[in-house]
Amino acid sequence: MATxxxxxxxxxxxxxxxxxxxxxxxxxxxxxxxxxxxxxRGLPLMVILTPADLYDAAAAREVLFRLRLAP
Incomplete structure (x- = not known):
């Protein structure tokens, strides 16, 4: 599945x-x-909130890690 x-x-x-x-x-x-x-299809799979000074690469690692753990 593409994300x-x-x-x-x-x-x-x-x-x-x-x-x-x-x-x-x-x-x-x-x-x-x-x-x-x-x-x-544009359906949300996961959303996280972070302070604005967090780099996108660091947040992407975190959100993909959490997405992998989700059932």
């Missing part, structure tokens, strides 16, 4: 703890990233 991985940086409110926020220098956003894995 597609993508991420999106989103701004976080000031009430969100600093431990779960980060600064995405590429998009100049202080917030979080959503990492989404979908199948070829």
């Amino acid at each position: 597609v991985i993508d991420s999106q940086s989103v701004k976080a409110a000031e009430t969100v703890s600093k431990a779960t926020r980060g600064y995405d220098a590429g998009k100049k956003i202080n917030g979080r990233k959503r990492h989404l894995v979908v199948d070829t």
